[in-house]
Amino acid sequence: VIVFSDLDGTLLDHYSYDFSPAKSTLAALRAINVPVVLNTSKTLAEVIDIAAEMQLNGPMIVENGAAIYLPESDSQVPPLAESDVRGFSRQTFTKPHAYWSSLLTEAPEEFQPLFTSFTELGIEGIKQRTGLSTEQASKAASREFGEPVVWHGNDTQKQAFMAYLRERGAAPIEGGRFMHVCGECSKGDAMLWLCDYYAKQVYNNNKVTSIALGDGNNDVPMLEVADYAVRVKSPVHAPPTLQRDGNIITTEQAGPAGWAQALTSLILPN
Ligand code: 2M8
Numbered sequence: 001v002i003v004f005s006d007l008d009g010t011l012l013d014h015y016s017y018d019f020s021p022a023k024s025t026l027a028a029l030r031a032i033n034v035p036v037v038l039n040t041s042k043t044l045a046e047v048i049d050i051a052a053e054m055q056l057n058g059p060m061i062v063e064n065g066a067a068i069y070l071p072e073s074d075s076q077v078p079p080l081a082e083s084d085v086r087g088f089s090r091q092t093f094t095k096p097h098a099y100w101s102s103l104l105t106e107a108p109e110e111f112q113p114l115f116t117s118f119t120e121l122g123i124e125g126i127k128q129r130t131g132l133s134t135e136q137a138s139k140a141a142s143r144e145f146g147e148p149v150v151w152h153g154n155d156t157q158k159q160a161f162m163a164y165l166r167e168r169g170a171a172p173i174e175g176g177r178f179m180h181v182c183g184e185c186s187k188g189d190a191m192l193w194l195c196d197y198y199a200k201q202v203y204n205n206n207k208v209t210s211i212a213l214g215d216g217n218n219d220v221p222m223l224e225v226a227d228y229a230v231r232v233k234s235p236v237h238a239p240p241t242l243q244r245d246g247n248i249i250t251t252e253q254a255g256p257a258g259w260a261q262a263l264t265s266l267i268l269p270n
Pocket residue numbers: 008041042043046130132140148174175176177178179216
């Protein structure tokens with residue numbers, strides 16, 4: 001079994017970014033050697049800190065499936081294709097940040113007043129929008145792949161903007177607060193890639209059972225294709241709509257408390 005988890009609104013409280021209600025469950029999963037792979041919109045710089053606090057030292061999926069990073073210190077999982085990237089090996093699934101951010105600066109005049117990119121927001125703007133500290137906000141700003149934007153327009157305008165981006169190879173996806181503009185990567189594709197890698201490289205060709213947990217629309221791609229989908233309740237929006245049949249759990253509690261509750265009932269011995 002491998003657990004794939006979103007952060008904001010899922011393993012981290014939507015408002016406070018606290019994960020203490022999930023601490024004992026994280027420890028219990030560690031004790032039975034079940035990997036917990038963070039699968040998030042956040043950047044590598046942000047995830048490094050959070051993984052350390054959670055005592056997770058395995059692979060992590062960053063920026064909505066844009067890349068997988070594996071610490072070189074992980075002795076269980078063999079290194080990924082690209083080696084020696086600041087202490088990690090890496091597998092990437094999309095073009096770099098400069099490509100997607102110039103797509104935004106070059107977008108037609110009519111769209112420009114309708115959005116503000118992370119680059120335009122700057123550290124102060126990111127802090128205001130997210131409640132992150134200066135240090136955390138500057139780590140959130142260090143995008144390597146996609147570019148988050150704040151959307152100011154209406155829904156019709158949003159559909160037109162997203163269609164414009166899609167025609168140019170982007171696959172925009174909405175997180176809890178921002179629209180993320182990146183290539184055709186997803187949390188689901190990266191998750192399946194990593195399951196396959198574990199099966200071949202770590203588990204002697206035995207199939208991996210995946211459990212995905214998320215609260216938002218950007219989690220749908222992984223919730224659709226995981227063996228078990230856990231929709232963690234959000235205090236701010238309805239649970240994402242899924243097309244799949246079966247093995248869907250919707251938690252009663254929000255955020256990390258719901259996370260812990262679902263994993264306790266799914267895999268931990270009572
Ligand atoms: C952004 O991600 C969240 C994910 O749902 C969002 O779109 O609301 C990212 O910029 C991430 O890097 C940042 O940490 C987070 C902070 O709320 O916002």
